[in-house]
Amino acid sequence: MSRNDPGSEFWPLIHPHTGDLADFRPTSRGFSSDVTALIECEKGPFFVKAVHNRPGGRRDSIIRERLINYAVYPVSPALRWHVEDDAWVVLGFEWVEGxxxxxxxxxxxxxxxxxxxxxxxxxxxxxxxxxxxxxxxxxxxxxxxxxxxxxxxxxxxxxxxxxxxxxxxxxxxxxxxxxxxxxxxxxxxxxxxxxxxxxxxxxxxxxxxxxxxxxxxxxxxxxxxxxxxxxxxxxxxxxxxxxxxxxxxxxxxxxxxxxxxxxx
CATH class of the missing domain: 3.90.1200.10 (Aminoglycoside phosphotransferase (APH), C-terminal lobe)
Known part of the structure; x- marks a missing residue:
């Protein structure tokens, strides 16, 4: 697994929210996350942010980011979907051009x-x-x-x-x-x-x-x-x-x- 390839278990997890994938482009920012990428897809595009689902600060942080989004939109891009399993916690945001x-x-x-x-x-x-x-x-x-x-x-x-x-x-x-x-x-x-x-x-x-x-x-x-x-x-x-x-x-x-x- 790397920032360029999050692993085979990642794609079926997010597929219900993205549909078929057209392009996956990791971004240079977001080093506190295991995945930050622009995903071009059937239902997107989306900015996707994910961390391994392990107890500790990074999981706590991404959960906090999910919970606060409704209160900080539209200063922040809107959270469109989120999904979690034993391996990953994933957030899918609207893609903004900036x-x-x-x-x-x-x-x-x-x-x-x-x-x-x-x-x-x-x-x-x-x-x-x-x-x-x-x-x-x-x-x-x-x-x-x-x-x-x-x-x-x-x-x-x-x-x-x-x-x-x-x-x-x-x-x-x-x-x-x-x-x-x-x-x-x-x-x-x-x-x-x-x-x-x-x-x-x-x-x-x-x-x-x-x-x-x-x-x-x-x-x-x-x-x-x-x-x-x-x-x-x-x-x-x-x-x-x-x-x-x-x-x-x-x-x-x-x-x-x-x-x-x-x-x-």
Whole structure:
């Protein structure tokens, strides 16, 4: 089995939803999944995402993505079908035509990126997500009081990345809702700040773009300070754990630049 050939047991499982297969094209994104591909088929096309049906984080993640889809459409492409057996968990999404966004300082995509985050920020917290509090930054917070500043009832996406924010001719989408949570509304714009700094923006300029997001504009500056500091500790820990991963070092450097800006 590989990303190019998920194995003979895969095709009969999805056939009731796809019909006869015409083409299977693996995509370059989605490395947390065992299969990500565009499937041209009798009933499609579909974007298909699948993981092996084994207990643990990846199964939990794809199940969470299935459960949240009804609440995040049309910011996200619609889930058209899903299927599961002892071997696989598979999601079939509508196929959307879009390109990855550009986060560079001179990019014309930046207002569109901010608009996508504002559309996410306008979504109500659905009942299914009320038991998914955001906790990933808690252990990196200075203390419980600072961790408490990161809590809230805003639906969070958090997977801000150029390849996940797609721009089409008529629409835009945030794809890969692999770990939605709820927390403070400024966290998604803060994740954008980190990505923009990593893409070459100054911390001041990155925060200038985030300021166009309501969740950021309404935030307690102390809470943003606490998040920035926790993000630095988080990325340092990740970079130390995997010293050969240059992208982790780059994110740690971006977090340091952000904290330096906020503590000047």
């Amino acid at each position: 390109r990855a966004s550009d986060f560079a300082p001179d990019s014309a995509d930046l207002p569109v990126v901010v608009d996508i985050l504002n559309r996410i920020g306008e979504l109500d917290l659905p009942e299914v997500a009320q038991g998914w509090p955001e906790t990933r930054w808690n252990r990196f917070a200075e203390d419980e009081a600072q961790a408490a500043l990161l809590q809230g009832d805003a639906l969070l996406y958090t997977d801000i990345h150029p390849s996940n924010l797609l721009i089409g001719d008529q629409n835009t989408w945030a794809v890969d809702w692999s770990w939605p949570t709820h927390g403070a509304a400024f966290i998604d714009p803060a994740c954008l700040v980190m990505q923009l700094i990593a893409a070459g923006h100054t911390a001041e300029a990155a925060e200038g773009w985030a300021a166009n997001c309501k969740g950021w504009a309404d935030a307690n500056p102390r809470a943003i300070d606490a998040f920035a500091a926790a993000t630095l500790r988080m990325n340092r820990a990740f970079a130390k754990r995997k010293p050969d991963a240059s992208w982790l070092r780059a994110m740690a450097d971006a977090a340091q630049a952000w904290v330096d800006h906020r503590t000047r």
